[in-house]
Amino acid sequence: MGRNKYSQSEILEIAKLLKLKERANRLKQKAIRHELRVDYEFNISDFNEPGKNFGLDELYAAIERRAIVILDDATIADMKAKRERDKQRDAAANAPQDETVDWQKAMKEWEDYYNK
Numbered sequence: 001m002g003r004n005k006y007s008q009s010e011i012l013e014i015a016k017l018l019k020l021k022e023r024a025n026r027l028k029q030k031a032i033r034h035e036l037r038v039d040y041e042f043n044i045s046d047f048n049e050p051g052k053n054f055g056l057d058e059l060y061a062a063i064e065r066r067a068i069v070i071l072d073d074a075t076i077a078d079m080k081a082k083r084e085r086d087k088q089r090d091a092a093a094n095a096p097q098d099e100t101v102d103w104q105k106a107m108k109e110w111e112d113y114y115n116k
Contacts, residue, residue, distance in 0.1 A: 002041035005069045007076040014042055015056055022055050 006014070021028065021032040036042040047062040048054040067079045071079075 002037065002043040002046055003079075004046065005068060005071050005076065005079065006040070006042075007073045008070055009073065010040055010076065011068075011070060015039055015059055018055050022053075033080070039094055055104075 007091055015035055017032050021029050024032060033044065036044065044054040048058055052058075059068070063070065
């Protein structure tokens with residue numbers, strides 16, 4: 001699931017990409033959908049009816065029914081910054097711990113312990 005809050009400038013860019021998608025061949029449509037997901041965290045499936053085309057009319061209908069909310073640029077920038085901080089925190093928490101073991105030292109300690 002992507003975002004549902006966008007700035008006006010993001011909505012204009014998304015609308016432009018959706019307009020391009022309507023005229024593009026299948027391969028180009030796939031690239032545009034990828035750009036929407038990656039650059040804008042905009043998943044068409046979050047807002048459309050399954051099996052139906054999603055274009056400009058559907059975008060504006062989603063805005064009208066408040067499935068997509070338009071906020072000011074500063075609020076969106078703060079949201080993005082918080083998401084980035086959360087991603088970094090989660091990545092650090094899930095990062096493997098560096099537990100390199102000096103096996104020669106461990107073997108020596110083991111031998112010293114049992115050979116006393």
